[in-house]
Amino acid sequence: MGQLSTVAFLVENKPGVLYNVSNLFRRRGYNIESISVGPVENPELARMTVTVDADSRELNQIVEQLAKMVDVVSVKRLDPMRTTMREMLLIKVNTADPMAREETLGHVNAYHGLILHIDPDNIIAEITGEPGAIDEFIGLMRPIGIEELSRTGVTALEKGRLKL
């Protein structure tokens, strides 16, 4: 895997736009690592954040191809130094063994996570953090026993006066 980059863009909040965006990535062979979508302060628009594995020339193409789409209002490649990035993880860990439960609770605590649900046999935890931290946390859970997990994909905002 090469360098992961983050591209954020505003789109018209209407049916078919997500289809067209994912179609573009599929057709041109761009590797999406994650994608997150949601409406913004103006309900007519939605914001998409995509992380991609691409070199700088390909990244430039991704930005220009997105910019060309009629329903894409603005596009920006985010500079990691000037961007806050977050991703949320929900993870269900097998904690039938009391030692495993102890260890899991300790790690969730260390990662400033929340315990959302406790069953006799497993725990669902929520962790929010930079994507790297999420990867680390999943690494810690792997030997304990992951039953299932779900990541939201990266969402990001630029710092200070910078905006899309």
Add this chain to the structure above:
Amino acid sequence: MVEMSGAEAFVKALELEGVETLFGVTGGAVLPICDELYGSDVRFVMARHEQGAAHMADGYARASGRVGVCMATSGPGATNLVTGIATANIDSVPLVAFTGQVPLSVVGTDAFQEVDIIGISASATKYNMQVRRPSEIPYAVKSAFHIASTGRHGAVLVDLPKDTQIDSEEVEFPEKVNFRGYNPNPFPDPREMDWAVTLLSKARRPVIMAGGGVVAADASGELVRLAELLMAPVTTTLMGKGVIPSDHPLFAGLCGMHGTGEANMLVSESDVLLVVGARMSDRTTARLEEFSPGSKVIHVDIDKSEIDKNVETVTRVVGDAKLALGGIFDRMSAMRLDRQTNGVWLKKLQEFRRQYAPPELSGNPHMRAPEVMRALRRALPRDALATTEVGQNQMWAALYFDAYAPRTFFSSGGLGTMGWGFPAAIGAKAARPDLPVVDIAGDGSFCMTENNLATCVEEELPVVVVVLNNRVLGMVAQWQRLFYGRRHIAVDLGNSPDFVKLAEAYGAVGVRPETVEDFERAVKDAVDAEVTTVIDVSIDPEENVFPMVPPGKGLRNILVEA
């Protein structure tokens, strides 16, 4: 605001766009629209297959510079349009396609003749949309024409569910449409033009490569003026053929896989390459790593995403080609250019031309395709329109049939759609009934859409079809001969059909000349008679198109014979 049905609003919206001709095939899901067309001035040209309708609209657009319009019913009607839509879109032709759709109440239930044409056409259009209410129709139609014909031109599809055609609502016809995310800017940045001028003024071996963008921007005058000022040889892509007259002394011919030796060598040896309105496809650049290795590339294009997509540029001018070339010309004409060394460079054009001329074959009972192309040119007036099919016929036409003006030579460049040329010729004839129109065809390609002979005859849109008949799918056979050890498979077309009888069956004229002189006379007769004519020209199935750069090789690897 006035209350009317969606179909009525649709036809009114077409009239407001100035649509005179619509190419299509009718069907259940467009019945309300057809009923409204009954009383209107819009001409409905009936194709015999929707693919033909889309190609007709495409040919109409290329010949006229206006938006071409086609229509089909839902389901198979819509899917049959797709090849035509994709063909127009990749060649940046302004085309608007309307499809009927099952009523919204049953959309998504796999109803009779329902197909998700929005999903299917998404990657083959510049934009597409499905109408949800009758009152949306005027805005949708205006948007479609606006998006198709501004910025980089392209194809737009509008899907019209049947109930939105039938139902009545208060409708408004907008003067303008507005898309937050779509504001194409034709004006080039003056600084970018300055940088381009700096590079061009220092060039010792400049070459200009012109593509279809020059045609779209109506910039051939600016292009030729700049070439003459720089004394720079000009090569074109297939899409750019005609932007400089083929008999202009600076014209080096087409560049690429079937480019002329002189064009390919000049591009390879240039020090500054000015690319205008061309997307530098694999067929034009040949092997990218060996493309014009010593040159600084300046890329002028209205579509920013084309810059650095295939070939890395030193500088770019993003904007309309007419404005960009005009701006560069104005800046350069104010400078004193030293063109002393250019004389040496221009002599290279002649040298390469001699060096890479394919040998003329003779002593063969068959007519030779290059000869036929030259005879066709002699038989036609300079302003005649020509389309091509795809394959050997297309490359022979590109190489040996001269074009003297933009919008006189048309070919499916990007998609390479066999069967395109004939219906496109019909569309071109509808746009320019005053000019003779010829389809340069191969027997394989012509068979893909020959049913539109019925349209020619019934709609009185006479075109001349020159079938270079080698009874084989020639380009594939050529590759099999050259690169697969003569293992010919799935290329032999046998003796069917008899093209003379085929033409006669449709009520057209069919002729089979035996010599080049006969052929020339047959073309003149057909043009004078203004009757749809199929001219069956028997050529050698073993004849190859040369020059050729073998696939995967750089532009310098020019084969001139087998």
